[in-house]
Amino acid sequence: MNIRSQVSMVFHLDKCIGCHTCSIACKNVWTDRKGAEYMWWNNVETKPGTGYPTKWEDQEKYKGGWESNGNGKLDIKSTSKARIVPNIFHNPHMPSMDDYYEPWTYDYQNLFNAKEGPDQPTAEPISMIDGEKIDVQAGPNWDDDLGGSPIYAENDPNLEGLTEQQRLQLSSVERLVFFYLPRICNHCLNPCCVASCPSGALYKRGEDGIVLIDQQKCRAWRSCVAACPYKKTYFNWFTGKSEKCILCFPRLETGQAPACFHSCVGRIRYLGVLLYDADRLEEVAKLPDDQLVEGQRSLILDPHDSAVIAQAKKDGISDGVIESAQKSPVYRFVMEWKIALPPHVEYRTLPMLFYVPPMSPVQASKPEDTIHHETEDLFHDIDSSRVPMKFLANLFGAGHEGGVRYALAKQKAVRWHRRAETVGDISRDLADRILHEANCTREEADEIHKLTSLCTFEDRFVIPPMHREQAIEMMKEPHEHREETGFGFVGGPRRGL
C-alpha cells in the first residue's frame, strides 16, 4: 500500500441552477488574457446537449482517454508512444478552434468614430484574433437551456443506446427536460493528459494531486489537448503553451476555496481530501467497464481506519491532512452514502470530481397527468423520470444503471423522509420503508439532508493544510529561497519569436 492524498470534489447536480457564475469567476481570475479568450476552464453545459467543445464526449471523433491495447495494457487513444513520433508534427486528433468557437468582441470604437450619417452607428462583432468582422455562429454556451434549437440535444453522444421512445420523451415540447453539467478539470488519478506529454511538462502534485502544466517545459506538442477525454486542457494560440484548470492552487494554499467553488450560487460544490492507494491505480484503471465505478471506490481508503492512518503517516502524509480527510464532505458523498459518481468512468482516467446525479420531474411522463402523492410503487418514478436512466448511466456509470439508480433512490428516500418529518402528509411507516429499500437510515438521511441543503462554507469546503512553507523550510533556508525564487520568472514570460 502506498497512500497519497488527493483534493477531490463533488458537484451536486440537483442543486445547479445553470447560472454560469462559476464560469465567470474563473474567467475573471485566470483566462481573461490574449490567447486564452476562448478557454473556459470552468464551463456549464445543458444536458442533453453537445457541450463545449462541441461533442467532446464523442471519442470516435476526438480519441480522448485510454484504451486497452489487447495485451492487458492501457494505451493512450490519441497518441500512444508508438504513434507520437510520426504524429508529432501534425496531431491527427487535435480539436481546432472551430470545435470550440472563435472568440469575439464588439467594435465599440465605431460608436464614437463613425462618420455622421442617417443611421445610428452600431458596434459590430469582430474577431478577437485578427480583428476582422465575423459572423458569429456559435459560442461556448449557446446550447444553454437547449438554446431554442433541437440540434444540440439530438446530437448528445450520451443518447447512445436509448430507444426512440426515450429520445422522444426527452425532446417532445411539453415534456422537454434538461439539467446542467458544470465541468472543470477532474484532476484525475490516472490522467491521460500527463501521460501523453512528450516533454513531460504536465505533472500531478504529489501532496494534493492537483494536475498542472509546467509553462516553462511545455513546447506546444499539443498531445494533452488531444489526449484529455474531457477536453480540459486548452491550447493558448498566442503563447504557444497549453493551459488548464489549476484548481486555484494559490487560493487553496492559503486556505481559500477555488474561485468557482467560492462563488457558486447554487452551493452545489464540495471540496475535501480523499486518501487513496496509489499502488493499485493501474490494476483498477484496467477493470472492465461495469466494475469501474466500484473499482475506483475501492481505491479510496477509510481515513478513520487505524491501519490506514498508520500507513498514511509512514507515507509522509501529515496529521493535518489526515484530520482533514476525516472531515471530508467528498468522502461522505462518495464512500459513505455512495450517491456521487465519477463522470464517464469508461475513459479510465479515474476522475476525482464526482457528481450527484440530478432528480428530474416525473409527473408529465405518466399517462394521466394527475399527481399521486402516496404511490406504493416507491421507485416507479425514478425509472419513469423524464431524464431516462440510461442517459444518466451513460454519463455516470459507463452505461451501467446500477450506481445511478442507487444514488437516485437514496436521494428520493431522503426527500420522503424529510416530508414525513416536516410536512407530515405521508406516514412515518411509508417513509421508513422507502428508506429501508434505498439502503438508508433515518440518521443518514438527516445527514444527507443537512449537507445538501443546510451546509455552511465550512461544511462544504474542508481545505487541507498544504504546509507548503514547511516543505520549503525542510529543503532550504526560507530567506535564501525567497531571494532565489521571486515570482518564478525573470522579466516575465515572453512569447517566443
Added chain:
Amino acid sequence: MNSHFLDQFLFVALPYVCLFTFFLMTIYRYRMQTFSYSSLSSQFIENKQHFWAVVPFHYGILVVTAGHLIAFLIPRTVLAWSSHPLRLYVLEISALIFGILTLIGLVGVVVRRFSNTKIRKVTTVTDWILFGMLLVQTISGIGVAIFYPWGSSWFATNLSPYLWSIFKLNPEIAYVAAMPHLVKLHIVLAFLTIGFFPFTRLVHLLVVPNPYLWRKPQVVRWYRRPKQM
C-alpha cells in the same frame, strides 16, 4: 587577392561568428527565457492545410539535414558505401526527392501563413525572414543536387574536411574556394541560418521530446518527497 579576402570573410570569419552566436544565444535564451522555447504550433487555428504543409516539410528537412550530418561525420563510410554506382544513384535520387518534399512543404507553410488572416496574426517578422532564408536555402540545395550531381561523394571528399577544419580551429578554405557559386551560396546561407537559429522558433528542435519514449507514463512532483520513496 580581393576574392581571397572575400573567401576569408565568408568561410572563416562568418562561420565562427555564426557558430559562436548559436552556442551562446541558445544557452542564454534557454536559461533566461525558457518560456519562449516552443514550437508555436498554429494547428489549433487551422487544422486542415496544416497537415499538407507541415508534415512534408518536416519529414523532408529532417532527412536532408540528417544526410548532411552523416556525410559530415562519417565521410569515409559514405564514400565507401556509394562506391557502387547503383547505391550512389539511390542516394542521389532519394536526397533529391526529400529536398523537393521540403520545398513543397515550405511553400505550403508560407502560403498557409500568408493567406489565413488569423495565422498571419501569430506570424512574426522573424518568421518571415526565416521562411525567406529557408526557401532560398532549399532551392539552392535542390539546384546543387541537379546541376552538380554526385554531391554525396564530393561533399565527403571536399566539404567534410573543410567543416572539420573549422571545428579543429584550423580553417582550410582551399576546399571551398574552388566550389561553384551556387554551392558557396548554400554554404554561406547554412551558416547564417545557424547564427539566426537562436532568435527564431527553430529552437524547438533542441528540445525534441526524446525522454518520452522511455519515461513512465505518469509524472508526479513533490515539494517534499516522502522518506521511504
